Amino acid sequence: MSKTSTKGRVAAPQVLTANDLKNGAVVFLDKAGGWTTRISEARVIDDAAEAATLLDKANALQATQLVGPYLVDVDAAGRPLHLRELIRAEGPTAPLFA
Amino acid sequence: MYVYDRQDRMFVQARVEQFRDQANRRLAGEITEDEFKPLRLQNGLYLQLHAYMLRVAIPYGTLNAKQMRALAEIARRFDRSYGHFTTRQNIQFNWIKLEEAADALQVLADADMHAIQTSGNCIRNVTADAWAGVAPDEIEDPRIWGEILRQWSTAHPEFSFLPRKFKIAVTGSPADRAAVRVHDVGLRMHRNAEGQVGFEVMVGGGLGRTPMIGKTLKDWLPKEDLLTYLEAVMRTYNRYGRRDNLYKARIKILVHEIGVEKMRADVEKEFAAVKGGPLSLEPGTIDAIAAHFAPAAYAPKLAFVPEHEALKRSNPDYARWVATNVVPHRQPGYAIVNLSLKPVGGAPGDATAEQMDAVADVAEQYSLGELRVTHTQNLVLPHVAVEDLRTIWAKVTAVGFATPNLGLLTDIIACPGLDFCALANARSIPIAQRITQRFADLDRVHEIGPLSLKISGCINACGHHHVGGIGLLGVEKNGVEFYQITLGGDPGPEAAIGQLLGPAVSGPEAVDAVERVIEAYLTHRRPGEEFVATYRRLGPAPFKDHVYAARA
Missing domain, CATH: 3.90.480.20 (Sulfite Reductase Hemoprotein; domain 2)
Structure with missing residues (x-):
């Protein structure tokens, strides 16, 4: 999960993620305001206030479209900083499932 | 094996229709996720790291060919063509879609199966010796009792909202292939001095954050009293179990905190009030269930071929x-x-x-x-x-199921770990894969001999690491996976919780560390001495010295 500093600056860039209600797929908010299963197409958010606004909007989509939206810290290239989020974004790492 | 009667079939079919309606209402926005989540979990549908996961109950681990084909059909039609058999004798499908989940449940129901009570704070799927009814050392088939417990506990209103989940295991054999001492209730069938078969009732075992070996609450319980006695156990737990703290809510904590004597006294008091009541099992009732598990009609075959x-x-x-x-x-x-x-x-x-x-x-x-x-x-x-x-x-x-490694080092138990599980802190499957690759030489694995290696990706211990001869527990340190090593665990009749060897090792070091544990064992074992026996004789020192010497 993401942490924001008290001064309103984000500690790291973030992407907004959730699960698709219908099929459970991991999805990310994309640059056009839609939802994509590819983290490479995700919108990278640098501003804490904007992140909070986008999260509010995503929460409103929980009625019929999404489950559990939250923000994920990413590096400059848009890859999650935390291993859990990296595996969630890219799929199981075990060779059998690659 | 047990065959559903008309009432069983009506029940599971009705549950599918109820769930279909609930899922449709969720998809239509008529109910919220908060309202829907407990409903889907009551039908085994979790939301995991990547997708919905469906956990299907396989009562006491027994299924027929038609049911196995139903599982294959679910894997093929609704998942990515595979499933994962679990340490609770269940199966999990990792990539189920909510919009198809009711169809998957329908396939199960049509094969006399379901996913009920594979989640939640209820009595979960009862587990038993996988060699039930066929093992030469068995006193009596534990599945008869697994089935009686299944019928009693399914949708039981009093025990649907317990302080925490509740797991029962039954063995009919002194060898205990069901790990009964690490369950909330473990039942071991044995004969009393008069030669009558009854149950040793163990309570308060469990793994997870606070591993405990179950304590004997009753040495010998007559069969007819099984449900009344367990009702007394459940009622005592339901009344006094901690609901204020998730980590203290299992019955093992209650037994630990009040002591087994007090627990026994409370249970006996409740038992005295319900003994001889409607839950007493008449011989006819037991016989009717037992008939389903009657020894198979074996055609005469030659023992020497x-x-x-x-x-x-x-x-x-x-x-x-x-x-x-x-x-x-x-x-x-x-x-x-x-x-x-x-x-x-x-x-x-x-x-x-x-x-x-x-x-x-x-x-x-x-x-x-x-x-x-x-x-x-x-x-x-x-x-x-x-x-x-x-x-x-x-x-x-x-x-691809003939690897000759049963009970040997590469017969690894591993939870899904961080590759699939939303609770995990570290990966399990890739570690298991690397260990089996390192120990791919079957001669070497057979030379090492009987040894259980069990891997959990978090402290919830689905991979039973606490009772592995070698246990690996995945932990996270500053975003990096590490693995704690425990040695000397044993799930059997002489159940023991493994002891922590020393500092956790990193993911890349984990396989080397396992290999060094094995090297220490091979150096110090006596002829014919199995791993856990060597560990019990020598303690951790020689293992610790050899594993950590490499890091010094």
Whole structure:
């Protein structure tokens, strides 16, 4: 999960993620305001206030479209900083499932 | 095996329709996720790291060929063509879609199966010895009692909202292949001084954050009192169990905090009030259930099959498979065939739809249509004629389930770990894969001998690491995976919780560390001494010295 500093600056860039209600797929908010299963197409958010606004909007989509939206810290290239989020974004790492 | 009656069928069919309606209302936005979540969980549908996961109950690990084909159909139609058999003798599907989940449940219901009580704070699917009814050392078939417990606990209103989940395991054999001492309630059938068969009732065992060995609450309980006594146990737990703290809510904490004597006194008081009541089991009731598990109609078969003996002499691979994965059966001329779901480089417990269909065919032709799931994440063909072993070997070799490693180092238990599980802190499957690759030489694995290696990706301990001869527990330190090593754990009659060896090792170091534990064992063991015995004799020092010397 993401942490924001008290001064309103984000500690790291973030992407907004959730699960698709219908099929459970991991999805990310994309640059056009839609939802994509590819983290490479995700919108990278640098501003804490904007992140909070986008999260509010995503929460409103929980009625019929999404489950559990939250923000994920990413590096400059848009890859999650935390291993859990990296595996969630890219799929199981075990060779059998690659 | 037990066959659903009309009432069972009506119940599971009705549940599918109820769930279909609930899922449709969720998809239409008529109910919120908060409202829907408990409903889907009551039907085994979790939301995991990547997708919805469906956990299907396989009561006491017994299923028929038709049911295995239903599981294959779910894997093929609704998932990515594979499933994961679990340490609770269940199966999980990792990629289910909510919009198709009711259809998957329908496939289950049509095969007399369901996913009820595979989640939530209720009495979960009852587990039992996977060799039930066929093991030569067995006193009585534990599945009769597993089924009685299933019928009693299913949708039981008083026990649907317990302080925490509740797991019961039953063994009818002194060897305890069901790990009964690490369950909330463990039942061990044995004879009293008069020769009557009854239950030792153990309570308060468990793994997870606070591992405990179950304590004997009653040495010998008559069969007819099983449900009344367990009702008294459940009622005592329901009344006094901690609901204020998730980590203290299991019955093991209650027993630990109040002591087994107080627990026994409270249970006996409640038992006295309900004993002889409507839950007392009449002989006719027990007999009716027992009839479902009556010994199979075995055709007479020769115990000595010259072609089988000849192939053992001429083909060392066959001889090794027979010696390792085939065990004696109570019926002369028959054998129990264990199918290893632990190939080199595989994910422990995983099976593809094709493999499930193939073993269903084999079971139908050669095992009276019956299969078992073991708590060590393998499958069993319980009724195989010795004269068919050569054919079975060829068939299960082709399926990929003939790795001769039952009970050996590479017969690894591993939870799904961080590759799939939303709770995990570290990965389990890739560690298991790397260990099986490092120890791919079967001669070496057989030289090491009986040894259980169990891996959990978090403290919830689904991989049973606490009771592994070698246990690995994945932890996270500053975003990096580390693995704690425990040694000396044992799930059997002399159950023991493994002891922490020393500082956790990193992911890249984990396989080397396991290898060094093995090296220390091989250096110090006495002839014929198994790993846990050597550990008990010597303690951790020689293992610790050898593992951590490499890091100094």
